[in-house]
Amino acid sequence: MNIRDAKYECMPREELEQLQLERxxxxxxxxxxxxxxxxxxxxxxxxxxxxxQALSGLSKLPFTTKEDLRANYPYxxxxxxxxxxxxxxxxxxxxxxxxxxxYTRNDIKVWTNLVARVMTAAGVTRDDxxxxxxxxxxxxxAFGFHYGAEAIGxxxxxxxxxxxxxxxxxxxxxxxxxxxxxxxYAITLAERMEKLGINxxxxxxxxxxxxxxxxxxxxxxxxxxxxGISATDNYGLSEIIGPGxxxxxxxxxxxxxxxxxxxxxxxxxxxxxQLPAGSTGELVLxxxxxxxxxxxxxxxxxxxxxxxxxxNCGRTIARMAKTMGRSDDMxxxxxxxxxxxxxxxxxxxxxxxxxxxxxxxxxxxxxDLLEVHIEAAEGIFFDEMKRQKAFLEMVEKKIRSVIGVGAxxxxxxxxxxxxxxxxxxxxxxxxxx
Amino acid sequence: MLKVKNIxxxxxxxxxxxxxxxxxxxxxxVALIGANGAxxxxxxxxxxxxxxxxxxxxxxxxxxxxxxxxxGVVRCGISQVPEGRQIFKPLSVDDNxxxxxxxxxxxxxxxxxxxxxxxxxxxxxxxLQERRKQLAGTLSGGEQQMLAIGRALMAKPKLxxxxxxxxxxxxxLVQEIFRVIEELRAQRGTSVLLVExxxxxxxxxxxxxxxxxxxxxxxxETASELLANxxxxxxxxxxxxxxxWER
Numbered sequence: 172m173n174i175r176d177a178k179y180e181c182m183p184r185e186e187l188e189q190l191q192l193e194r195x196x197x198x199x200x201x202x203x204x205x206x207x208x209x210x211x212x213x214x215x216x217x218x219x220x221x222x223x224q225a226l227s228g229l230s231k232l233p234f235t236t237k238e239d240l241r242a243n244y245p246y247x248x249x250x251x252x253x254x255x256x257x258x259x260x261x262x263x264x265x266x267x268x269x270x271x272x273x274y275t276r277n278d279i280k281v282w283t284n285l286v287a288r289v290m291t292a293a294g295v296t297r298d299d300x301x302x303x304x305x306x307x308x309x310x311x312x313a314f315g316f317h318y319g320a321e322a323i324g325x326x327x328x329x330x331x332x333x334x335x336x337x338x339x340x341x342x343x344x345x346x347x348x349x350x351x352x353x354x355x356y357a358i359t360l361a362e363r364m365e366k367l368g369i370n371x372x373x374x375x376x377x378x379x380x381x382x383x384x385x386x387x388x389x390x391x392x393x394x395x396x397x398x399g400i401s402a403t404d405n406y407g408l409s410e411i412i413g414p415g416x417x418x419x420x421x422x423x424x425x426x427x428x429x430x431x432x433x434x435x436x437x438x439x440x441x442x443x444x445q446l447p448a449g450s451t452g453e454l455v456l457x458x459x460x461x462x463x464x465x466x467x468x469x470x471x472x473x474x475x476x477x478x479x480x481x482x483n484c485g486r487t488i489a490r491m492a493k494t495m496g497r498s499d500d501m502x503x504x505x506x507x508x509x510x511x512x513x514x515x516x517x518x519x520x521x522x523x524x525x526x527x528x529x530x531x532x533x534x535x536x537x538x539d540l541l542e543v544h545i546e547a548a549e550g551i552f553f554d555e556m557k558r559q560k561a562f563l564e565m566v567e568k569k570i571r572s573v574i575g576v577g578a579x580x581x582x583x584x585x586x587x588x589x590x591x592x593x594x595x596x597x598x599x600x601x602x603x604x
Numbered sequence: 605m606l607k608v609k610n611i612x613x614x615x616x617x618x619x620x621x622x623x624x625x626x627x628x629x630x631x632x633x634v635a636l637i638g639a640n641g642a643x644x645x646x647x648x649x650x651x652x653x654x655x656x657x658x659x660x661x662x663x664x665x666x667x668x669x670x671x672x673x674x675x676g677v678v679r680c681g682i683s684q685v686p687e688g689r690q691i692f693k694p695l696s697v698d699d700n701x702x703x704x705x706x707x708x709x710x711x712x713x714x715x716x717x718x719x720x721x722x723x724x725x726x727x728x729x730x731x732l733q734e735r736r737k738q739l740a741g742t743l744s745g746g747e748q749q750m751l752a753i754g755r756a757l758m759a760k761p762k763l764x765x766x767x768x769x770x771x772x773x774x775x776x777l778v779q780e781i782f783r784v785i786e787e788l789r790a791q792r793g794t795s796v797l798l799v800e801x802x803x804x805x806x807x808x809x810x811x812x813x814x815x816x817x818x819x820x821x822x823x824x825e826t827a828s829e830l831l832a833n834x835x836x837x838x839x840x841x842x843x844x845x846x847x848x849w850e851r
Contacts, residue, residue, distance in 0.1 A: 276833075277832060280832075460825075
């Protein structure tokens with residue numbers, strides 16, 4: 172079993188919930204005492220940390236948003252004196268100010284261990300050579316995996332980004348067994364290898380850990396087939412800790428969230444109301460061990476769902492589904508929250524690979540109209556009219572069952588949909604606000 | 605094994621414990637550290653039902669024990685070694701130890717069994733063996749501490765609550781006391797909830813610790829993490845001498 176900390180990862184839920192309650196109360200006490208923003212937040216809500224008597228009470232507290240973090244740039248959210256901060260990282264910030272996060276010595280230890288858990292679950296051991304192709308800089312990805320791999324005892328090859336041919340040469344010569352990269356870059360590597368006439372399966376590559384973007388099932392099978400590796404997904408964000416929030420086990424049926432370190436919640440992106448287990452909504456995370464940068468009910472903006480049932484691997488901690496887009500991508504059609512990526516996954520499941528498609532939303536009178544235009548291609552276009560109609564009807568039925576609203580699925584000629592960057596299909600919302 | 609949830613204890617109007625939650629698992633040694641007046645002793649007294657909480661829950665071995673009387677708590681398997689030892693000065697060492705089994709006598713347990721346990725205590729503390737008939741009040745501080753622990757052990761506790769065992773003792777005796785604590789856990793699987801102002805020595809023997817500040821838990825970490833935590837060091841372990849002398 173690839174479990175690093177069975178004591179915590181397989182803890183009986185009653186014990187786990189007591190631990191979470193204790194750590195939550197301690198975190199709230201510390202945040203209240205040391206962070207002005209949180210003290211003000213408590214006062215505004217007329218709540219004091221002592222009122223937190225159960226995990227369910229967490230929903231009484233307001234959220235922390237990215238805007239709050241930006242407004243407290245750079246160190247406003249830090250809960251310890253700067254002299255105790257041994258590391259500073261930041262999230263990407265193009266036009267607006269980035270979010271600056273800090274770590275105490277202990278935070279680094281905890282972070283390292285969490286990433287080590289993710290990597291252990293993915294099958295990385297001390298015998299592995301881990302090539303890290305994330306950017307070594309202010310982002311948390313590279314350092315997170317670097318420290319985590321070292322903690323396991325694996326050998327780290329910190330190549331950083333870029334210079335694909337050199338990366339491939341290193342993979343061959345240094346006998347890399349584990350690849351850490353974005354899903355897109357893994358495909359890029361596979362393509363370049365094929366172009367160079369190098370058989371990826373002839374390399375020592377065994378396992379891949381991907382992050383930085385969601386890993387769709389389509390991409391996962393592509394990567395696994397082309398590179399001949401086992402690809403696992405994992406989740407993290409620098410505002411919470413970096414990589415190490417959640418990771419897939421060998422059963423690849425959801426990413427296990429380390430609940431001894433984070434409390435996950437799913438809320439409705441619009442109303443903010445907490446949703447029951449199994450519902451799809453925005454992931455909200457509360458840190459339980461962070462000293463320098465505790466976060467209380469941070470809105471990640473990522474859409475997913477939570478499963479609290481026991482996994483075959485033996486872990487009792489909750490699993491989160493693949494993130495299916497950002498809450499900002501969300502559409503409201505006939506009063507129902509719809510995520511474009513949901514439609515994307517239905518199409519992928521039906522066709523086998525994600526087709527070129529486009530989502531068009533319009534409004535006639537008082538009715539929202541949803542249309543999905545798919546480009547004709549092999550497996551989608553059939554000569555027989557009857558077969559074609561049946562296919563489209565089947566897709567419509569599947570879409571309706573997943574998103575809860577009806578969509579009209581239409582075929583369009585090849586190359587009529589403009590190619591769109593990113594993993595979700597293009598959305599054209601013709602409705603006027 | 606011990607699960608404390610959201611307890612609030614008052615001394616009259618003084619809110620001494622504010623929504624405290626903690627736990628001690630079987631075979632664990634957990635330290636409670638914090639400044640004077642933070643509420644550490646109050647937690648032990650609350651668990652022992654000496655100063656019952658006004659709300660919250662205390663579970664032990666799966667059963668709710670908040671509403672038990674202090675002797676009920678002892679019968680459940682929790683024994684407290686109070687701050688300042690509080691041994692019975694006019695009585696002999698031997699009588700003090702026997703009195704620790706008071707409830708067992710009352711319950712009609714066989715004297716032979718209790719006598720056997722007494723010998724086990726003497727085996728643990730040979731210094732007391734030599735002074736069996738001596739009046740407890742004439743023992744040294746270290747010997748009195750050992751006696752207090754020995755007395756508590758006679759109730760056959762599954763969880764030992766230790767209140768400032770190192771207080772007023774010479775370093776070599778402190779080492780001895782903590783060696784015994786570790787031995788108790790190793791040999792008998794006794795869990796320990798340990799209150800200590802000498803946080804360094806407590807964290808060296810403990811598995812985990814809770815840091816208390818004005819009646820609230822502000823930190824829960826493993827003992828090694830707490831020892832490394834600079835803020836804890838500064839507040840409770842004493843200033844780093846290097847800073848002062850070697851600037």
